[in-house]
Amino acid sequence: xxxxxxxxxxxxxxxxxxxxxxxxxxxxxxxxxxxxxxxxxxxxxxxxxxxxxxxxxxxxxxxxxxxxxxxxxxxxxxxxxxxxxxxxxxxxxxxxxxxxxxxxxxxxxxxxxxxxxxxxxxxxxxxxxxxxxxxxxxxxxxxxxxxxxxxxxxxxxxxxxx
Ligand code: NI
Numbered sequence: 001x002x003x004x005x006x007x008x009x010x011x012x013x014x015x016x017x018x019x020x021x022x023x024x025x026x027x028x029x030x031x032x033x034x035x036x037x038x039x040x041x042x043x044x045x046x047x048x049x050x051x052x053x054x055x056x057x058x059x060x061x062x063x064x065x066x067x068x069x070x071x072x073x074x075x076x077x078x079x080x081x082x083x084x085x086x087x088x089x090x091x092x093x094x095x096x097x098x099x100x101x102x103x104x105x106x107x108x109x110x111x112x113x114x115x116x117x118x119x120x121x122x123x124x125x126x127x128x129x130x131x132x133x134x135x136x137x138x139x140x141x142x143x144x145x146x147x148x149x150x151x152x153x154x155x156x157x158x159x160x161x162x
Contacts, residue, residue, distance in 0.1 A: 001030075001033045001034060001037050002034050002037065003034070003037055003038050003041050004034050004035070004038045004052035004053070005052065005053070006038065006042065006047075006051055006052060006091050006092060007050070007051055007052065007053055007092060008092050008093070008094065009092060009093050009096075009141075011092075013050060013053060013055070014050060014051070014092055014136070014139070014141055015139045015140075015141075016050065016055055016139050017055070017137070017138055017139045018048070018049060018050050018055045018056055018057045018058075018136075018137040018138075018139075019055055019056060019057065020057050020074050021056050021057055021058060021073050021074055021111070024073065024111070024113065024115050028056070028058070028073075028113075029113065031049060031052075031054060031056070031058065032058065032060065032071055032113055034052070035047050035049065035052060035058070035060045036060050036062070036069045036071075038052060039060055039062060039069075039091070040062065042091050044062075044091045045061060045062060045063055045064075045125070045129050046059060046060065046061040046062075046129045046132060046133045047059065047060050047091060047133070048133045048136030048137055049137075050136050050137065050139075051091060051092050051136060057073065057074045057075065057137045058071070058072070058073050059071075059072050059075065059130075059133035059134070059136070059137065060072075060133075061126070061129045061130065061133060063125055063126060063129070071112065071113045072108070072110035072111075072112075072130075072133075073110060073111040073112070073113065074110060074111050075108055075109070075110035075130070075133075075134055075137070076108065076109050076110070077106050077107070077108050077130070077131070077134055078107045078108065078109055078119070079106065079107040080103035080105070080106050080107075081103060081104060081105040081106070081107075082103060082104030082105055083101055083102070083103060083104055084101070084102050084103070084104045084124070084127075084128065085099055085100070085101055085102075085147070086099065086100055086101075086102055086128050087099055088100045088128070088132060088142045088146070089142075090132070090141060090142055092141065093141070093142070093143065094156070095153055095154050095155065095156050096143070096151060096152070096153055096154075097151070097152050097154060098142065098143060098146035098147070098150045098151040098152065099146060099147045099150040100142055100145055100146050100147065101145075101147065102127065102128045102131050102132075103127055103131060104123060104124070104127065105121065105122065105123040105127055106121075106122050106123075106127045106130055106131060107119065107120075107121050107122075108120050108122060108130055108134075
């Protein structure tokens with residue numbers, strides 16, 4: 001396991017579309033472990049593979065609750081419901097936050113790291129995180145869809161990247 005370098009604002013890769021995963025092999029499992037470690041290291045709630053320079057449709061989310069890290073391979077949002085206005089940040093945009101409108105609820109289908117295709121209904125913060133990370137897989141970042149005028153720069157705390 002290793003901490004990977006996070007690609008930041010200005011890196012072209014962040015606007016590229018990630019490709020479907022065709023095979024869940026040892027290399028992919030290693031990538032997933034590294035993504036989880038990297039997300040935890042920088043206190044993120046989510047990370048997409050593109051943010052560590054790999055254009056594969058893989059994302060990890062951790063809300064630091066009893067669900068533990070969630071790994072989604074080839075996620076597809078099947079349905080969206082309602083709206084929520086939320087504050088958002090991103091490990092690729094250190095110290096920046098803005099308000100974004102996200103669906104209040106999503107119904108997502110994805111493959112687990114064990115290779116099982118499952119469906120999940122998510123709301124509130126989990127729905128927000130899924131939408132944010134799926135956007136990354138499509139080459140979209142939160143500042144592309146923020147509510148104009150809501151971008152804020154916040155000074156980092158000691159030892160904190162985001
Ligand atoms: Ni992000």
